[in-house]
Amino acid sequence: MKLSDNTLERICKVFGYLNFLSSKGVGFVSSLELAKGIGATAYNVRKDFSLLGVTGYTRRGYPAEVLKQQLGQRLNLTKRRKACIVGLGRLGSALLDYEKFAEDGFEIVAGFDSSINKIERLRTNIELYSIDQLTKVVKERSIDLGIIAVPAKAVQEVADKLVAAGIKGILNFSPVKILVAKNIVHLDMDFTSALRFVAAKFSLQK
Amino acid sequence: MKLSDNTLERICKVFGYLNFLSSKGVGFVSSLELAKGIGATAYNVRKDFSLLGVTGYTRRGYPAEVLKQQLGQRLNLTKRRKACIVGLGRLGSALLDYEKFAEDGFEIVAGFDSSINKIERLRTNIELYSIDQLTKVVKERSIDLGIIAVPAKAVQEVADKLVAAGIKGILNFSPVKILVAKNIVHLDMDFTSALRFVAAKFSLQK
DNA sequence: CCGTGTGAAAACCTTCACAGCT
DNA sequence: AGCTGTGAAGGTTTTCACACGG
Numbered sequence: 510m511k512l513s514d515n516t517l518e519r520i521c522k523v524f525g526y527l528n529f530l531s532s533k534g535v536g537f538v539s540s541l542e543l544a545k546g547i548g549a550t551a552y553n554v555r556k557d558f559s560l561l562g563v564t565g566y567t568r569r570g571y572p573a574e575v576l577k578q579q580l581g582q583r584l585n586l587t588k589r590r591k592a593c594i595v596g597l598g599r600l601g602s603a604l605l606d607y608e609k610f611a612e613d614g615f616e617i618v619a620g621f622d623s624s625i626n627k628i629e630r631l632r633t634n635i636e637l638y639s640i641d642q643l644t645k646v647v648k649e650r651s652i653d654l655g656i657i658a659v660p661a662k663a664v665q666e667v668a669d670k671l672v673a674a675g676i677k678g679i680l681n682f683s684p685v686k687i688l689v690a691k692n693i694v695h696l697d698m699d700f701t702s703a704l705r706f707v708a709a710k711f712s713l714q715k
Numbered sequence: 716m717k718l719s720d721n722t723l724e725r726i727c728k729v730f731g732y733l734n735f736l737s738s739k740g741v742g743f744v745s746s747l748e749l750a751k752g753i754g755a756t757a758y759n760v761r762k763d764f765s766l767l768g769v770t771g772y773t774r775r776g777y778p779a780e781v782l783k784q785q786l787g788q789r790l791n792l793t794k795r796r797k798a799c800i801v802g803l804g805r806l807g808s809a810l811l812d813y814e815k816f817a818e819d820g821f822e823i824v825a826g827f828d829s830s831i832n833k834i835e836r837l838r839t840n841i842e843l844y845s846i847d848q849l850t851k852v853v854k855e856r857s858i859d860l861g862i863i864a865v866p867a868k869a870v871q872e873v874a875d876k877l878v879a880a881g882i883k884g885i886l887n888f889s890p891v892k893i894l895v896a897k898n899i900v901h902l903d904m905d906f907t908s909a910l911r912f913v914a915a916k917f918s919l920q921k
Numbered sequence: 922c923c924g925t926g927t928g929a930a931a932a933c934c935t936t937c938a939c940a941g942c943t
Numbered sequence: 944a945g946c947t948g949t950g951a952a953g954g955t956t957t958t959c960a961c962a963c964g965g
Contacts, residue, residue, distance in 0.1 A: 678917045680909055700886075711883045
């Protein structure tokens, strides 16, 4: 099954929104409500579901719990995934105990940093290692996902190490784009570019 | 001038890449190099420039410094912008001293939190306030941009306060989508959705 | 009646091809 | 020769319209 990035992104958001609705005990939900919840159109949501072969009920919408399961199954989101964080500066250590990851089936199982001092100072129940041990730990613990939060100059080296260790996906929080083999999924989350985008957009829109 | 979000996003990335090239003292840069630097195609970059009326030189490419200025001018990125951060938990306080913002012309001038204790404990040279003072401070200091890093249940309330105080753009780091008037530019950066996207994508792509 | 499911139309974006310049 | 600039082609995504079903 081939889905566009846009579709995938929307479905991921819908999944998150369903987690939220779950906690409120919602029974059925319409494509329009979902669309509002994620910032898309109802057409869009229905078309996405249609591509995935997920169906609802006329006049009532989609049963929230069942929908969540179906989407989770289609996108392999039911399986728990192990992730690690590389770079334990301010941002990296904030991510270390970002509770939302766990609620969503992502388990941060390791943190890496080049500074031993930093590792020793941090109090957490996640195991911390020197970056020299990255390859070994990622392999041994079969970690799927790598989260990069190191300074710009170290980013590419870290990405290479992660890939060599067999990581499958990377979330890159640095402002530098990484170069990896095409089969390694990666997403760059550059805060500065994002702020720039917001600033540029509002100054153009008048 | 109306630019698509895709174009705008690419140009913002190019701008960031030019900052990087600047530090290396690069003279001319080709559309292909820029494309590689941001993860796009050369056609794409050239078309974007064409839409902006930015031109280069045959056989040599674009003069890096001039290009940066031209793009900055077109997107109003030369002007320094004031921003504030609402929510000073782990993430918010990491963002408080994220140096990259400053390097790019964004000045974090204030931080807000509902907990007075937290404010008193933080050591920083950015002024910190109780969230009750948000409206007043944002107005008085003419802050353009708001960065939201509060817990999910407070997000919408904070967004509403920011908008009421006259903010123009919002960068939302919470996992909850915010609802604001159409003329307020906002971008949601949901870490969990991003991780989910990466995980889903690699498990589909085989 | 009201919301889904989906083929078809429209809008949008990217890629291509090639003319033009140095 | 080598890289830009851009109209046109090609491809993809979104929107629309409407049949269908409870």
